Amino acid sequence: NFMLTQPHSVSESPGKTVTISCTRSSGSIASNYVQWYQQRPGSAPSTVIYEDNQRPSGVPDRFSGSIDSSSNSASLTISGLKTEDEADYYCQSYDSSNAVFGGGTQLTVL
Amino acid sequence: QVQLEESGGGVVQPGRSLRLSCAASGFTFSSYGMHWVRQAPGKGLEWVALILYDGSYKYYADSVKGRFTISRDNSKNTLYLQMNSLKPEDTAVYYCAKPTTVLLWFAESWGQGTLVTVSS
Numbered sequence: 001n002f003m004l005t006q007p008h009s010v011s012e013s014p015g016k017t018v019t020i021s022c023t024r025s026s027g028s029i030a031s032n033y034v035q036w037y038q039q040r041p042g043s044a045p046s047t048v049i050y051e052d053n054q055r056p057s058g059v060p061d062r063f064s065g066s067i068d069s070s071s072n073s074a075s076l077t078i079s080g081l082k083t084e085d086e087a088d089y090y091c092q093s094y095d096s097s098n099a100v101f102g103g104g105t106q107l108t109v110l
Numbered sequence: 111q112v113q114l115e116e117s118g119g120g121v122v123q124p125g126r127s128l129r130l131s132c133a134a135s136g137f138t139f140s141s142y143g144m145h146w147v148r149q150a151p152g153k154g155l156e157w158v159a160l161i162l163y164d165g166s167y168k169y170y171a172d173s174v175k176g177r178f179t180i181s182r183d184n185s186k187n188t189l190y191l192q193m194n195s196l197k198p199e200d201t202a203v204y205y206c207a208k209p210t211t212v213l214l215w216f217a218e219s220w221g222q223g224t225l226v227t228v229s230s
Contacts, residue, residue: 001172022123045217045220046220050210051213087175092189094215098171099145099215101154101156103154104154
């Protein structure tokens with residue numbers, strides 16, 4: 001099995017841009033899609049990015065996703081930060097018999 | 111719309127068993143695989159198990175393999191998680207989740223979760 005490693009926390013000011021990384025420990029990040037979830041306190045997760053870089057309907061275009069094979073990582077970028085973006089963010093991928101979540105990143109918008 | 115409602119959580123002693131249920135509605139339950147995902151208090155998400163649409167294949171996280179059993183009753187639109195030999199580290203909110211239409215391994219819809227506390 002592989003692991004997905006995320007920074008524990010990030011913080012940035014409203015209106016700025018933040019990028020959250022998700023590094024795959026073994027195997028290629030490009031071999032399987034990565035999905036990103038947002039989770040606010042007391043709520044279930046919701047998808048903000050699917051299939052590496054696709055946004056579900058209703059998710060603002062301030063949210064974008066990408067993968068970088070050179071660093072074997074995926075990234076979630078949020079531009080024009082708003083206080084409502086403050087939440088935990090999780091990346092997720094899979095292999096032939098397991099789903100794997102990253103440890104989560106707490107985003108603070110201050 | 112998709113609705114998933116978990117039940118069956120509670121306080122249980124280490125070594126005992128508990129069965130969780132997830133009642134599904136708003137979609138054709140028998141056409142979709144289903145997941146259980148858990149979240150320990152103050153911790154991150156951990157995938158627990160997946161069952162295919164017809165129950166033919168089941169997949170488990172190493173942390174629960176041999177102790178937990180995922181199952182489903184398509185006639186009742188209900189997903190189950192039988193948890194045996196419970197340990198304190200199994201304490202978590204347990205979510206059932208419906209995967210996306212295209213990709214089995216990703217969750218698209220989630221229930222509100224049910225809390226399982228393993229403590230003496």
